[in-house]
Structures are given as structure tokens and as C-alpha cells.
Amino acid sequence: MRPLSRRSVLRGLGTCLSLPLLDAMVPTAQAAASKFKSLGQSLHRQPRMICCYVPNGVNILQWQPETTGEDYQLSPTLQALNNHRDEFTVLSGLGHPSARGGHSGADTWLTAADLNATPGSDYTNWVSADQIVANHHASDTRFGSLQLSDRSGTGAAGHSNTLSFGRGGTPLPAESSPQRLFERLFVPDSAGDRQATLQRYADRKSILDNVLGEARTLQKSLSSPDRQKLEEYLHSVRETERSVARSQAWIDVPRAKVDSKHLLLASQPHDAHDRSMWLDVMLELSYLAFVTDSTRVITYQWSREASGYGGGGENHHELSHHGGDPGMLKKLGVIDRFHLSRLSRFLDLLKQTGDGEGTMLDHTMVLYGSGMNSGLGGGHSPKNLPLLLAGGRGLGIKHGRHIGHDEDKHPPLSNLLLSLMQKMGVESDSFADATGTLTI
Structure with missing residues (x-):
């Protein structure tokens, strides 16, 4: 049974008295x-x-x-x-x-x-x-x-x-x-869901490609410490790129059937x-x-x-x-x-x-x-x-x-x-x- 609400009150003589916390x-x-x-x-x-x-x-x-x-x-x-x-x-x-x-x-x-x-x-x-x-x-x-x-x-x-x-x-x-x-x-994804997912992956890949391209241009003008910071950032970008590629590889693999x-x-x-x-x-x-x-x-x-x-x-x-x-x-x-x-x-x-x-x-x-x-x-x-x-x-x-x-x-x-x-x-x-x- 669902327990008694903590908001429960006693009503009588035109007044409401809040109940103390009860075990119920x-x-x-x-x-x-x-x-x-x-x-x-x-x-x-x-x-x-x-x-x-x-x-x-x-x-x-x-x-x-x-x-x-x-x-x-x-x-x-x-x-x-x-x-x-x-x-x-x-x-x-x-x-x-x-x-x-x-x-x-x-x-x-x-x-x-x-x-x-x-x-x-x-x-x-x-x-x-x-x-x-x-x-x-x-x-x-x-x-x-x-x-x-x-x-x-x-x-x-x-x-x-x-x-x-x-x-x-x-x-x-x-x-x-x-x-x-x-x-x-x-x-399982519907046909519409599958198409939307593929488009989302394509959009993300396009963004990542642009980021990597601009970063390579920027890298030439940076100091050594800044290049190191940028390389750490680019590592994250490349990890994201690999994640997108892995997700695309699984899109046509059926999901396990679970009741x-x-x-x-x-x-x-x-x-x-x-x-x-x-x-x-x-x-x-x-x-x-x-x-x-x-x-x-x-x-x-x-x-x-x-x-x-x-x-x-x-x-x-x-x-x-x-x-x-x-x-x-x-x-x-x-x-x-x-x-x-x-x-x-x-x-x-x-x-x-x-x-x-x-x-x-x-x-x-x-x-x-x-x-x-x-x-x-x-x-x-x-x-x-x-x-x-x-x-x-x-x-x-x-x-x-x-x-x-x-x-x-x-x-x-x-x-x-x-x-x-x-x-x-x-x-x-x-x-x-x-x-x-x-x-x-």
C-alpha cells in the first residue's frame, strides 16, 4: 500500500492541525x-x-x-x-x-x-x-x-x-x-529515427572536420605551451570523431530483444x-x-x-x-x-x-x-x-x-x-x- 501522505491533516471545528510524522x-x-x-x-x-x-x-x-x-x-x-x-x-x-x-x-x-x-x-x-x-x-x-x-x-x-x-x-x-x-x-529504431540519427552523425562529423581544419591552421602561430593545450583539446575532438564512427558502424546491427x-x-x-x-x-x-x-x-x-x-x-x-x-x-x-x-x-x-x-x-x-x-x-x-x-x-x-x-x-x-x-x-x-x- 502507498503510505499515508505527510501532508495529512486532522480536520474539525473549522481548523486543520498538521499531524506529526507517523510510522504510517x-x-x-x-x-x-x-x-x-x-x-x-x-x-x-x-x-x-x-x-x-x-x-x-x-x-x-x-x-x-x-x-x-x-x-x-x-x-x-x-x-x-x-x-x-x-x-x-x-x-x-x-x-x-x-x-x-x-x-x-x-x-x-x-x-x-x-x-x-x-x-x-x-x-x-x-x-x-x-x-x-x-x-x-x-x-x-x-x-x-x-x-x-x-x-x-x-x-x-x-x-x-x-x-x-x-x-x-x-x-x-x-x-x-x-x-x-x-x-x-x-x-529498435524506426526508419525515421534511423535517418535522423544518420543525419545527426553526418552533421557532427562535418563540425568536427571544420574544427580540426581550423585548429591545424591556428597551431602554426601558437607558442609551445599553447600548442600542448590545443593538442589536449584536439585529442578530445578525435575521441569524439572515433565515437561517431563506432556509432555509425552499429546502426544497422539489430538490438538485443528483451522483454x-x-x-x-x-x-x-x-x-x-x-x-x-x-x-x-x-x-x-x-x-x-x-x-x-x-x-x-x-x-x-x-x-x-x-x-x-x-x-x-x-x-x-x-x-x-x-x-x-x-x-x-x-x-x-x-x-x-x-x-x-x-x-x-x-x-x-x-x-x-x-x-x-x-x-x-x-x-x-x-x-x-x-x-x-x-x-x-x-x-x-x-x-x-x-x-x-x-x-x-x-x-x-x-x-x-x-x-x-x-x-x-x-x-x-x-x-x-x-x-x-x-x-x-x-x-x-x-x-x-x-x-x-x-x-x-
Whole structure:
């Protein structure tokens, strides 16, 4: 049942009295059960990677296990993943040395950038790890990568709606609508749509050709530093050009046929009643994109920084500024466990689906965490970020461990990102501020 409206009032004697917040006014996660089931078998066995981001940090006191190694005890929060204990690794102590903390965690989670690195510039980002992987696999899938979020578009610098950034730090717009995402992935284009798409590609190519032509003329008159800046810009232009060419190559390839039955495509991310349903359906669509090999790389921001909701519509951001208050920390832990319950269901779908000699979970790496640590007092530190890695056994990853590091002497999170890039087939020994790879 839909819960009682918070606007409900008592009417009598010509007056209206607002009701206090009652339990009946708070929607429950149980009301959002999905009937979607795994398909049983994937169409193509390939390495895959999805990066799932939750904002505002976690209640680190209930999140981080007290012991490390294979015999560690699950923390109160991680008990929500008890059914998958042997299929994920907890990583603690990692962080971004160049990050400044605060609510720009999503901007730097996969880039490790110092957003204030360029003198005179308010914002400077770098390419994200997922996009390096996407470029490696792009020619093999219809979509090089997918960007999902609870807000469409790119957002604002420092409060981005996306986790993905192209060459030069250009933010890639995210999709928040399950309906639009399903149509993009699986609904065939009509003849008119196809013609309009081809025209759009032709127009973009014409613009890019003009830009490249003018840039070559301009380049001759520039100083060496300006030439370098222009070359970085032209690299982005050439990446766009290649993206257009890849899209044209797929326009006559039929999309995978997927039934929308049991997909709650009308779910809304900012409707408290829909919150659990929206998280589930976006993960179900991610699962379907992987099953059909429509893409191999997904980033999914469950909520934008400085916002977010719990399963009952609780204000996640407000609770992250807990100041050490026990009551607020307790409520924050409830939200953390709610999020992990949705992650657990997604891992179930992957594990229940055959993929070659193993399961989809064996060949899919799921990175989950936040770009900040709300700490003991509600601060927003880029140190000791809450992180866990699930899946990927078939890619050589060992699980069932807590790998802990001293947060003040830690290897950077970039070491983990570089390791994931290599597991996805990227032949590189460097990324951002990485000092090497991490044994996982």
C-alpha cells in the first residue's frame, strides 16, 4: 500500500492541525519488491566492470571490520552481504592523496584528480579509469560505456551527476530514467529515427572536420605551451570523431530483444516510495546490458553527493553530518545496510546466470563504495574510503578477505583502479597517481 501522505491533516471545528510524522507516513523498502528474475544464461562471456557509488560516506564505525585477513569477522553493516561472504573483498585504508575531501568525492572517485591543480582554474579533472577501459572495449559493443545516476546530465563542477570523465576531464552525461535507458538499449529504431540519427552523425562529423581544419591552421602561430593545450583539446575532438564512427558502424546491427515484463520502468529516483524500486530496476537494466553484451563498462551513481535517500526516504546527506551523535549514526547504519541489500540482490542475479564454465559474477567486477569518509565526527575525508570489490574470480581475483592498510601510509586508491583496468585487458602500468598495482 502507498503510505499515508505527510501532508495529512486532522480536520474539525473549522481548523486543520498538521499531524506529526507517523510510522504510517514512512514508505517501506518491502513495498518495493521486484519480480524480475535472472535469465539463466548470458549471451556472451566477456570481462565486465560496474562501479557503484553511494554518496556521503558511511557509518564507518559499523562498516569497517575490526580484523583483517581471511578470518576477519563481518562488521554489523557488512552482515547484509553475508550470503556473498566468499565473493567479495573489503578494502580499507585506501584514499586519494590529491583529493581535498568534501562533497566532490564523486568527481574524483575514478579519476584521483586534484580538482584545484591548475592555477587560475576553479576545476580541473582527468580521465576516469572506467573510460580507459571503455575505450579498450568500445569497438566490440554497441555502447562503449553506460553512465547511470539519480540525476540526468552532468551536474555541476564539484557536484557532478556522473562518475565518468573523458580525456581532458570532460564529464559524460548520465541517465536517470529507467524508461529512457531501456529504450536506448533495446528498442529498435524506426526508419525515421534511423535517418535522423544518420543525419545527426553526418552533421557532427562535418563540425568536427571544420574544427580540426581550423585548429591545424591556428597551431602554426601558437607558442609551445599553447600548442600542448590545443593538442589536449584536439585529442578530445578525435575521441569524439572515433565515437561517431563506432556509432555509425552499429546502426544497422539489430538490438538485443528483451522483454520489459517485470521491469518497473516508471520508477522515480526522488520519490521516497519508489526509491528501492528505482535502485533495483537500474541494476536490472545494468544486468541486462551485460547479459546481452550491449556494453562491458557501467558507472552508476546511486545518488548525487550532498543528497540521497534511505529505503524509507531518510535524508542521507543530513545524517552524514552526524557530529558523532549516536542516534544519527544508528540511522546512517540503517541506510548503509539498505544499500547493501540492493547490492546483494544484484550479486544474486549475476551469480544465478551461467557464463561459459562459470557464472556472470565470475567474470564481472563490481566496485562499490564512496568517495568520502564521514568519519567519527561527520567530516568528509578522502582518506580510508569505504570500499568493497565483488566478483571477478574468473579474472583472477581472490575473495573472502579484508585487506586493510594504515590510512596515513596507504597506497593510493589509484593502485586498485589500475589493477582493475589490467584485469579488463588494458595493457598499462600507469594511471593517475598510482605507485603500482594492488594484489587482489
